Amino acid sequence: MDDQPRADRPRDDHSRADDPRRPRPRLRLEDLARRLGVSRTTVSNAFSRPDQLSAELRARVLDAARQAGYAGPNPVARMLRTGRAGAIGLVLPEPLPFALDDPTTSELIRGIADACEERRLGLLIEPGALRAADPRVIGDVAVDGFIAYSLPRSAAALQRLLAGTTPVVVIDEPRLPDVATVTIDDRAGARDAARHLVGLGHRRFGIVALPFQADGYDGLADAARVADPDYDVTAQRLAGYREALEEAGLDAAAVPIVECAHSDEGLGREAARLLLGGTEPPTAILAMSDRLALGVIAAAQELRVPVPASLSVVGFDDLAAASHSRPALTTVRQPLRLKGYAAARLLLETPGPTADGLDLPVELVVRRSSAAPR
Amino acid sequence: MDDQPRADRPRDDHSRADDPRRPRPRLRLEDLARRLGVSRTTVSNAFSRPDQLSAELRARVLDAARQAGYAGPNPVARMLRTGRAGAIGLVLPEPLPFALDDPTTSELIRGIADACEERRLGLLIEPGALRAADPRVIGDVAVDGFIAYSLPRSAAALQRLLAGTTPVVVIDEPRLPDVATVTIDDRAGARDAARHLVGLGHRRFGIVALPFQADGYDGLADAARVADPDYDVTAQRLAGYREALEEAGLDAAAVPIVECAHSDEGLGREAARLLLGGTEPPTAILAMSDRLALGVIAAAQELRVPVPASLSVVGFDDLAAASHSRPALTTVRQPLRLKGYAAARLLLETPGPTADGLDLPVELVVRRSSAAPR
DNA sequence: CTGCTGTTCTTGATCGATCCAGAAACCGCA
């Protein structure tokens, strides 16, 4: 009788139990099976398919497993055989601490987590997809599907993901043909925001934009930067703004645009100072996110430009902070949490690869930060 | 020459590209090797050990891989063989949306993420470890190590983790022998907080506590609930409070304790109403977290009990919100982000299983919410 | 007793890679 794990074909010689630094040799199904005098499959079934063996034998197996300190089938081996990983991957452009600080991203994660919770799946976060070096690691993990959030068109990590066979759902951007993408109607939302301001009588505008290119630039965006954007969301929102401005007979291309590298109050403040510092400052600023808009309001208050009396501000997102700010922010509401949830469901429900996406509606929410110009 | 994947033992015939719903048959190293007329190992080396083959052949292999749509070695198979997963697991007691809303937890996650970023590892979050059913799924994923955060002693999920061979580091609790645990000096911190109030001259106290038992109870905690606590952190902090009170000659066991099921402003408010509603209300309240303390301050303001004039409040954690509140909160600072970072480092650096833990210092931060009683 | 159905358990193949020992090719140099 051998009671040792793998008495017949011992592991590599140097992994004897006498080296305390090495993890103790892992017990396998087979070792347990041998001790019990049953087959591997029987032990496997005891854990994974209770209907395949008698209740009594199953109890005996589980009991022996507990005694022997066998915690259950090795998840990696199971994955290899079954092809299921029990987790979905979330690929984020920025490092994780940044993502957690950003209310937009963390609300989105909540939505994804809702879906994971329903299905009892883990969520594997792979942040930092934008860092230049080492694109190798992204996508090199065991998951049943990837959600890629808000990557620039040029991101190498996304190419890697799409080249593989694991299903991928993209949220927001890039919008690629033949890739399932969950989006909102950015263009319509932006257009409604601009129309609202035009309707109030504004004629002099400024735009505080999300990045056009993934190069970390902050400052005035000239035609070249805007011409071939790396971020589709930015492009769509700009198109929406311009559409409304042109409807009103304005020269949309002449409206100054300040680009911010991130959606962040500090950068919004700087951008607003730039726009408000000119000789003919705008009476209305369109900001592509709420955080940027809140920065704009902060800058206006510092410069003693009353909002909305002398300056109207409209954001995008409708974060919780938008309704708490003073004045409360007029903005375009998007269903962030639902967006995450929908993406996860799309990923999990579609059996094979799909290109069918989902476009969620947005809604203009008028609050106190916008009014007719004096 | 055969150019088909696995020409010798073909996959299911119908899974050629003509059925768009099926995942296309995954190419293996071997298929690629056959096409190129080299061996599996050579192709493997081209991806994973560039020094093992000539640069020219490597280029040819990678080129052919790109052409064929081969995205690189299957991560699961690699894991099985190498035993490395490229990710660490974080086991949280609550569902993920809840964890993201909680500043304590999310700061901790940031710290863990810092370490993951350094090592280029993914972070696999397994939330909801406390839910009763289905303990099976926790720990049934491929990771190189687990961090378990703030679980009650009775949590079945933790037993499962410890039974396995994957290394585990526990943060905060439970404090078990032979398990590596990263803690703070909860008892000393609590003692300092209580000493501070005693030193100011307070004699009538109330305690707003974190849970003693994992049963969702809110309300006054009698001796029975306190006697055999399921949460070590709560027990330690209470011991610290009591130590300082007894030093001052007070009957610590007589100080009323209100237990809250979560660290949450709303529950802190309710708890404070309970404590302040009595005939001889306390002049000082010790709260085991900042969120609870902020709730206490909110309740005091609603009840027109001025803080700190008529009521002193001391929290625990030193969240950002503590210094922004009115009045700014006196509290015990703990290095949350460092705690997460340290746990991850401990997990990654220790080659085998360790029981060595780490105890991080805390520091009393006196602000405006505490003063001498009238 | 034979034949049939159904339960219970076992064997051999397989998932897709990496590792190891060794073969083949190539090198310089006596």
Next chain:
DNA sequence: TGCGGTTTCTGGATCGATCAAGAACAGCAG
């Protein structure tokens, strides 16, 4: 030419499970 020493490449074993097909045995009708 012969020989040790590199460099480059190969095939078989292995990681630890699941799955499909089949064996052993039971109960039951004819």
